[in-house]
Amino acid sequence: MKNITSITPAQKARFPEWVDKWMKIGLTTARIDQDESTAAVLDMYRQLELDAPSVVIHMHSPYASSLGGAYAVVMLAGLEDGLTLDQIKNRLSRVDEKVFQSVAKQVSDQMQNKFSEIATKNGDHFKVDVSGGVISANFYGGAFYVAWLSFVTFLRDVLEWENDALKPIPAYERLCRNAGTVWWHDDVVAISDNPVHIKMDDADTLHCADGPAIVYPDGWGIHSWHGTRIPSNWLDQPESLTPQIALKWENIEQRRCACEILG
DSSP states (O other), X not given: OBOOOOOOHHHHTTHHHHHHHHHHHHTOOSOOOHHHHHHHHHHHHHHTTOOOOSEEEEESSHHHHHHHHHXXXXXXXXXXXXXXXXXXXXXXXXXXXXXXXXXXXXXXHHHHXXXXXXXXXXXXXXXXXXTTOHHHHTBOOSGGGOHHHHHHHIIIIISOOBOGGGTTHHHHHHHHXXXXXXXXXXXXXXXXXXXXXXXXXXXXSBOOSSSOSEEOTTSOEEOEETTEEOOTHHHHSGGGOOHHHHHHXXXXXXXXXXXXHHO
């Protein structure tokens, strides 16, 4: 184990380089290497001394990977009536507790809304209670989750920090370079591709004035106005947003966006 007691001027000078490097990785729109991402996932299970998942699937978006992963779990379980919330929680708990703890908020919220719609419209066919965010909340890892990794690799590679805790980092680094997001389960891992475009404003917040700010290869995306997620129809069907709707909109941040869009 090697501790860090000081930072030299030469090491400090590498901060801009490191920021630029990991910003490019985090905001990449290149297609992922599926073989590399699969190998990285399996390596992480080995590092954590967990049994390898039965299935690793690749999908075109976080929404598709989460939905596809959930359906794969149902199919593997062979339960005609679907899974209860408690059953899903029990099956997710080991990976969730040992691997990942948080979610990229905008993508997660968007998926949560979609899963709620699915549960409402298709309750007889897909009996999964998503009210607690169990399905969407167990996806983590990939290009959007490199902030922490940029910090750890700077300690390791520039400041030459040594610690046994770094042992699983190469596998996680490999994964973040070769996956958009990852949906985790004991039996199934679903890996998403990167988006095809990401649009931001001058303040580096998600923003697009005439369509989705993030779009994935399958067409799924997120509409965002200066960092605030908004209903897609406000931009895709501008006539649907009226002053009456804007002034009565419950969410005050979205109400502000609606007023700005209307001008």
